[in-house]
Every structure is written in C-alpha cells, then in structure tokens.
Amino acid sequence: MIIDPVTLIVALITVATPVLLAAIGELVVEKSGVLNLGVEGMMIMGAVCGFIVAHETGSVAMAFVAGMGGAMALALVFAVLTQVLMANQVASGLALTLFGLGLAALLGSGYSGLPVPVASRPFPEALQAIPVAGPILFSHSVLVYVAIALVGAVWFVLARTRAGLVIRAVGENHDAAHALGYKVVRIRFATILFGGACAGLGGAFLSVVRVQNWFDGMTAGAGWIALALVVFASWKAGRVLLGAWLFGGIAALQLRLQAAEVGVPVALLDASPYLVTIIVLVIISSDRRRAALNAPAALGRAFHAAS
Amino acid sequence: MKMLPRLLASAALVAGLALPAAAQDDPFQVGFIYVGSPGDYGWTYEHDQGRLAVEEHFGDAVETVFLENVPEGADAERAITQMILGGADMIFTTSFGFGEATNAVAAQFPDVYFEHATGYMREHPNVSTYNARFYEGRAVLGHIAGHMTESNIIGYIGSYPIPEVIQGINSAFLHAREVNPDVEIRVVWTYTWFDPAVEADAAQALIDAGVDVLMQHTDSTAPQTVAQEAGIISFGQASDMIQFAPRPRVASIIDNWAPYYIRRVGEAMEGTWEQSDIWEGIDTGMVVIGEMTDAIPEDVRASAQAMIDAIAAGEYHPFTGPINRQDGSVWLADGEVADDGTLAGLNFYVEGITGEIPN
Numbered sequence: 001m002i003i004d005p006v007t008l009i010v011a012l013i014t015v016a017t018p019v020l021l022a023a024i025g026e027l028v029v030e031k032s033g034v035l036n037l038g039v040e041g042m043m044i045m046g047a048v049c050g051f052i053v054a055h056e057t058g059s060v061a062m063a064f065v066a067g068m069g070g071a072m073a074l075a076l077v078f079a080v081l082t083q084v085l086m087a088n089q090v091a092s093g094l095a096l097t098l099f100g101l102g103l104a105a106l107l108g109s110g111y112s113g114l115p116v117p118v119a120s121r122p123f124p125e126a127l128q129a130i131p132v133a134g135p136i137l138f139s140h141s142v143l144v145y146v147a148i149a150l151v152g153a154v155w156f157v158l159a160r161t162r163a164g165l166v167i168r169a170v171g172e173n174h175d176a177a178h179a180l181g182y183k184v185v186r187i188r189f190a191t192i193l194f195g196g197a198c199a200g201l202g203g204a205f206l207s208v209v210r211v212q213n214w215f216d217g218m219t220a221g222a223g224w225i226a227l228a229l230v231v232f233a234s235w236k237a238g239r240v241l242l243g244a245w246l247f248g249g250i251a252a253l254q255l256r257l258q259a260a261e262v263g264v265p266v267a268l269l270d271a272s273p274y275l276v277t278i279i280v281l282v283i284i285s286s287d288r289r290r291a292a293l294n295a296p297a298a299l300g301r302a303f304h305a306a307s
Numbered sequence: 308m309k310m311l312p313r314l315l316a317s318a319a320l321v322a323g324l325a326l327p328a329a330a331q332d333d334p335f336q337v338g339f340i341y342v343g344s345p346g347d348y349g350w351t352y353e354h355d356q357g358r359l360a361v362e363e364h365f366g367d368a369v370e371t372v373f374l375e376n377v378p379e380g381a382d383a384e385r386a387i388t389q390m391i392l393g394g395a396d397m398i399f400t401t402s403f404g405f406g407e408a409t410n411a412v413a414a415q416f417p418d419v420y421f422e423h424a425t426g427y428m429r430e431h432p433n434v435s436t437y438n439a440r441f442y443e444g445r446a447v448l449g450h451i452a453g454h455m456t457e458s459n460i461i462g463y464i465g466s467y468p469i470p471e472v473i474q475g476i477n478s479a480f481l482h483a484r485e486v487n488p489d490v491e492i493r494v495v496w497t498y499t500w501f502d503p504a505v506e507a508d509a510a511q512a513l514i515d516a517g518v519d520v521l522m523q524h525t526d527s528t529a530p531q532t533v534a535q536e537a538g539i540i541s542f543g544q545a546s547d548m549i550q551f552a553p554r555p556r557v558a559s560i561i562d563n564w565a566p567y568y569i570r571r572v573g574e575a576m577e578g579t580w581e582q583s584d585i586w587e588g589i590d591t592g593m594v595v596i597g598e599m600t601d602a603i604p605e606d607v608r609a610s611a612q613a614m615i616d617a618i619a620a621g622e623y624h625p626f627t628g629p630i631n632r633q634d635g636s637v638w639l640a641d642g643e644v645a646d647d648g649t650l651a652g653l654n655f656y657v658e659g660i661t662g663e664i665p666n
Contacts, residue, residue: 211532255495
C-alpha cells in the first residue's frame with residue numbers, strides 16, 4: 001500500500017499550524033532582542049482559555065480571542081519582569097512556562113471532555129470536492145489560512161517597513177536605538193505581547209480545532225519545538241513556514257509510513273526534527289559571520305536606559 | 308526537549324508536596340504516582356477513581372496524595388522518595404515505566420508498601436505488582452470490530468511495543484479474524500501514553516489508510532474525536548469514554564482498580580499485606596466491557612456478551628490454540644492455552660498480522 005500524498009499534505013498543514021503560529025510570534029519577539037522561553041506556557045494558556053470560552057459561549061471566534069488574551073496576560077507578566085524589573089530573560093521564560101502549565105491545569109480542571117462548537121471552514125463544499133487541490137487548498141479551518149497570512153505579514157513588516165526596521169534595530173543594538181530616540185522598552189513590550197497573542201492562538205487552535213478537547217499538558221512540548229524552529233529558520237519568516245511544514249511533515253509521514261506498514265525506524269524519524277535543529281545550529285554557529293548576520297545581536301540582553 | 312517541561316513541572320509539584328514527616332497517630336497515607344493527569348478521561352482517570360474509592364471506603368482513617376504527570380524514568384524515583392518523606396505509608400505507581408524507580412526506592416524504605424501497576428519486577432519483599440488481563444477485553448472488542456468493519460481494515464494505536472500492548476493487538480486481531488477471514492490490522496506506534504495531539508494525528512493517519520474501526524492503547528480521548536469526525540467507529544479505552552456514545556464509541560474496555568486498591572490498602576493497614584503478583588480480568592471485574600450501544604447489530608451484541616460470559620466463567624481463554632506465530636511456526640497446538648509466563652513476555656505477532664514490531 002502506498003501513502004496518499006494529498007491526505008499527507010492536508011495532515012501536515014494541520015499538524016504544523018499550532019507550532020507555526022507560536023514560532024512566527026516568537027520570531028518577532030527575538031527579532032526585537034528578547035528571548036522568551038515561556039512559549040510553552042503561553043500556548044497552554046491559549047489552549048485552556050480558548051477551550052473554556054469556546055465551551056461557554058459556543059463561539060469559535062471568541063475562543064480565539066480568549067486564547068490570545070490569556071496568553072497575552074502571561075506575556076505581560078514576562079514583559080514586566082524582564083523589561084521593567086530587568087529580570088533575567090531565560091529564568092523568567094522558564095518560570096513563565098511552569099506558571100502557565102500550572103495555571104492552565106487549575107483553570108481547566110473540570111473542563112476536560114466538555115463539548116465545543118466545531119470550527120467552520122471558510123470555503124464551500126464544492127471547492128473542497130475538487131480533486132487534489134480541493135483538500136489541500138480549501139479544506140482547512142480559518143486559522144490555518146490566518147497563520148500562513150501572518151507569516152507573509154511578518155516578513156513584510158520586518159523586511160519592508162519602517163516599523164520592522166525599528167524592531168530589528170532594537171534587537172541588534174538597543175543602546176543605539178535608544179540613542180536615536182526609540183522607546184526600546186515600549187517596543188519590546190509590544191513584540192512580547194504580539195508573541196503571546198500568536199502563541200495563544202496556536203494553543204487555542206490545538207484545543208478548539210485540532211483535538212477539540214482540553215487535557216492537562218496537552219501542548220506536550222509544542223512550544224519548545226516552536227522555539228527550536230525559530231533557530232532552525234535562522235530568524236527568517238519564510239523559513240519558519242518551511243521549517244514548520246518540514247517538522248509537521250515528518251510527524252505526519254512517520255505515522256503514515258507505520259499505517260502503510262513500511263519498515264522504518266520510528267524512533268529515528270521521531271527524533272529527526274530535533275536532529276535537524278542541532279545540525280542547523282552547528283552549521284550556523286560554525287561560521288561566525290553568518291551567525292552574526294542572523295541572530296539578533298542583543299538577543300537575551302537586558303536593556304538599561306540609563307547606561 | 309519534550310521531556311523538559313514535564314520534568315520541571317513535576318519538580319515544582321514535588322517541591323509543593325514536601326510536607327513535614329507524619330506523626331505516629333496520623334491517618335494511613337497512601338500515595339499515587341500518575342504518568343498522566345486524571346483529566347485524561349482514560350488510564351489515569353480510572354486510577355484516580357480507584358484512589359477516590361479508597362478515600363470513600365476508609366474515610367478519615369486514610370489520607371491519599373497523588374502526583375500527576377510524573378515522567379517515566381529516573382525522575383520518578385525522586386518523586387516517589389519525596390512522597391514517602393512527606394509521610395506516605397503505601398505507594399501505588401500506576402505505569403509500566405515506573406518499575407525500576409519503584410524497586411529502587413523500595414530498597415531504601417523497607418517499611419513502606421509498594422504496588423506497581425502492569426509491572427513484573429518485584430526485587431524486594433515490599434513490592435507487589437498488579438495488572439489486568441486487558442487482552443480479555445480486547446478479544447471482545449476484536450470480535451465486534453471483525454463484524455462491523457466494512458473496509459476490512461482495523462486500526463490500532465499502540466503506545467509502546469511492550470508485551471501488554473502486543474497481547475491486546477494479537478487478541479483483537481485473532482477474534483476479528485475469527486468472525487471475518489478478510490480482516491487486516493494496521494498498527495501505529497506513538498511512543499507515548501498520553502499526547503492528545505499525536506494520538507489524534509495517529510488516528511487520522513490510520514483513517515487515511517482506509518481504517519473504519521479504530522482501537523487505541525493510549526490514554527486520551529483525542530482519537531475518539533477524530534473517529535467521530537471521520538464517521539467511523541471506535542472503542543473507549545481504559546475508561547468508558549461514554550461521552551462519545553453511541554457513535555463513534557460503540558463499546559469500551561474499562562479498567563476497574565477500585566476493589567483492588569481498597570483490598571490492598573486494607574491489608575496494609577491490618578498488617579496482613581503480602582507480596583503478590585495479581586493478574587485479574589473479566590472474572591473478578593478488574594476488566595469491564597462498557598455498554599455496547601445500538602450501533603452494534605443485536606446479534607453481534609449477543610455473541611459478544613456470550614464471549615464475555617464464557618471468559619468470566621473461565622470456560623474460554625482468548626489465547627486458545629491452534630495459534631501460529633507470525634512466521635508460521637506453531638505457538639499453541641489445538642486446544643492448548645497460553646500460559647501466563649509466555650503472555651507476560653509476549654514479543655511476537657500472531658499469524659496473519661502483516662506489520663512488524665519495532666525494536
């Protein structure tokens with residue numbers, strides 16, 4: 001038996017979407033020079049808030065808003081800690097993940113297994129029925145298209161607009177940006193909140209659209225994959241999309257290879273996204289100039305306006 | 308990288324649990340180590356129901372504590388130790404992968420009673436193991452699946468390729484094939500007990516491969532949701548998952564630990580607890596088949612019930628020969644019944660299954 005490429009592509013796009021959303025948000029955060037390791041915590045907050053609101057209101061759109069809101073609240077805590085109180089970003093990010101996982105478990109207790117409305121698909125049945133192109137292009141829920149549009153928007157803003165230039169300037173050299181009169185802290189607040197909204201949207205997609213249920217710890221490391229993806233993509237929006245589809249593709253493919261009874265070492269395939277990330281890290285760090293070109297120079301460094 | 312958040316989360320939980328050592332007249336404290344969360348509505352949920360039953364039965368005489376999402380492996384050892392230092396007199400570790408950690412801690416605390424679910428290691432006199440004969444329930448589900456599949460392909464989401472899971476696959480397949488000679492089984496291994504997203508993906512992969520009856524040996528209800536969307540049928544796993552009835556969930560296999568937990572805690576309190584290796588099934592009610600819905604034809608429900616009754620009465624063993632191994636060699640001769648030792652170490656498929664067990 002062979003694997004149907006159409007269903008594989010449909011599956012990989014769905015699998016990739018939560019991670020893609022979280023990664024594209026984190027990309028912007030890191031471009032502004034902030035390393036937020038709390039993606040996992042923000043995603044799970046998005047998942048739980050989205051699920052609760054989807055169940056209570058019966059509105060998928062409200063659920064996405066709530067997912068963004070929940071994760072943004074957590075991102076705000078991180079922003080205050082790291083930008084106002086000058087806390088260490090790595091420690092704060094890890095704490096944010098722990099806090100998010102715990103808070104989400106608390107909020108979500110009692111919600112497991114409750115019904116949620118089904119997310120609508122924007123394209124009519126007739127379009128979905130087109131062979132090959134129908135399922136691949138038109139069968140997804142709205143958020144899948146939003147995620148892809150967001151990648152384009154982030155690329156455009158970062159590469160082609162003044163706002164993007166300012167964000168990158170802050171991420172490369174916050175002292176110089178400050179000297180030029182840009183509000184470094186304010187800009188970083190905005191990017192951190194944007195990152196939170198994206199992570200929350202990814203989490204809400206997971207609980208409301210993909211699994212349609214809430215479980216403790218249901219993001220199961222997706223936030224960490226998103227973080228790896230940003231490095232893998234060497235901080236380029238287009239590569240985040242490719243990377244997400246590659247990671248999603250491997251995940252979807254290995255399950256299908258098993259279902260088709262093709263003898264492949266499952267454990268190796270499962271580990272391959274991580275292996276690829278490590279290889280990419282080795283490659284980009286082997287050439288100092290290239291590494292310096294890609295990683296924001298001020299990444300993870302605290303900014304003191306006085307200095 | 309995937310382990311990290313769980314590790315940290317459990318570390319935080321453990322820190323919060325470190326209570327001062329219990330005084331002499333305190334209630335008997337029973338600790339439970341869960342691999343997932345009681346909110347999975349599957350495996351851990353049923354263990355937690357057992358815990359609640361213990362609390363209900365003994366009232367103030369017993370106090371229970373639990374720790375959820377404990378990773379299998381070295382970290383579990385620390386979690387168990389912390390629980391004992393916090394005053395636990397008895398520990399139930401409720402996943403296969405806690406075996407080594409349970410025995411390692413048991414060596415250090417000879418006065419604490421240990422009960423390890425689905426395990427086989429009893430290296431110290433204070434460690435017992437207990438398990439349910441899930442394969443008995445799988446036989447009934449396989450029987451129903453064989454009757455109901457139209458594509459003649461049954462999908463099976465496996466967690467890890469360990470004997471307990473392989474028993475279930477073999478049992479389900481044998482009894483599906485018994486009523487439907489054209490039936491095939493496709494197995495996808497997720498290498499996790501609990502990851503709703505991966506379980507859902509695995510279910511979708513099987514459905515894309517033409518499966519119209521889905522079984523799972525993982526803990527969450529995510530595959531049920533996917534089955535519902537695809538319009539195929541499925542079976543509840545570990546817990547009843549009745550919220551997905553009457554379709555896709557047409558029946559279920561329920562692990563009922565409460566009677567065992569109450570019995571063992573009682574024995575430990577009275578001082579009559581002895582090391583044992585319990586493996587009970589449909590006969591004692593440790594394995595229960597959940598309500599068969601109207602989606603199953605009446606005659607199939609009747610024949611499935613007959614099989615349940617025969618297993619409960621001890622008249623029928625799901626692994627009764629003639630059964631050949633996958634390579635065609637004879638495993639069980641005509642009328643021969645598999646012994647428990649072979650089943651506990653089962654590492655091969657039976658004849659007719661076309662996939663391979665990964666190493």
